[in-house]
Amino acid sequence: MKNIGQLMKQAQAMQAKMTEMQEQLETMEMTGMSGGGMVRVVLNGKSELKSLKIDKAAVDPSEVEVLEDLIVAAFNDAKQKVAAHAEGEMQKLTGGLSLPGGFKLPF
Numbered sequence: 126m127k128n129i130g131q132l133m134k135q136a137q138a139m140q141a142k143m144t145e146m147q148e149q150l151e152t153m154e155m156t157g158m159s160g161g162g163m164v165r166v167v168l169n170g171k172s173e174l175k176s177l178k179i180d181k182a183a184v185d186p187s188e189v190e191v192l193e194d195l196i197v198a199a200f201n202d203a204k205q206k207v208a209a210h211a212e213g214e215m216q217k218l219t220g221g222l223s224l225p226g227g228f229k230l231p232f
């Protein structure tokens with residue numbers, strides 16, 4: 126029974142670290158860019174849009190589709206950075222162990 130008690134303590138410690146990591150991810154921000162920096166998007170660790178900056182040179186009323194594509198590309202760039210950062214933090218938390226298939230961080 127001593128091993129089960131120790132295992133429970135380890136699980137509780139990991140759960141506490143996971144909660145702490147999620148709180149830290151909420152406060153961090155990642156910037157995605159496209160068009161050579163003409164469009165910048167900032168997301169928090171939960172992939173929520175925090176800000177959007179568009180260079181005036183990117184605004185051409187006859188090419189709205191290009192601007193829309195730049196915004197999507199910048200958002201996807203920032204989202205990929207958030208996911209990579211979260212994955213790195215999870216690797217630190219789990220000591221490099223792989224998570225079971227389908228298990229993801231809840232954000």
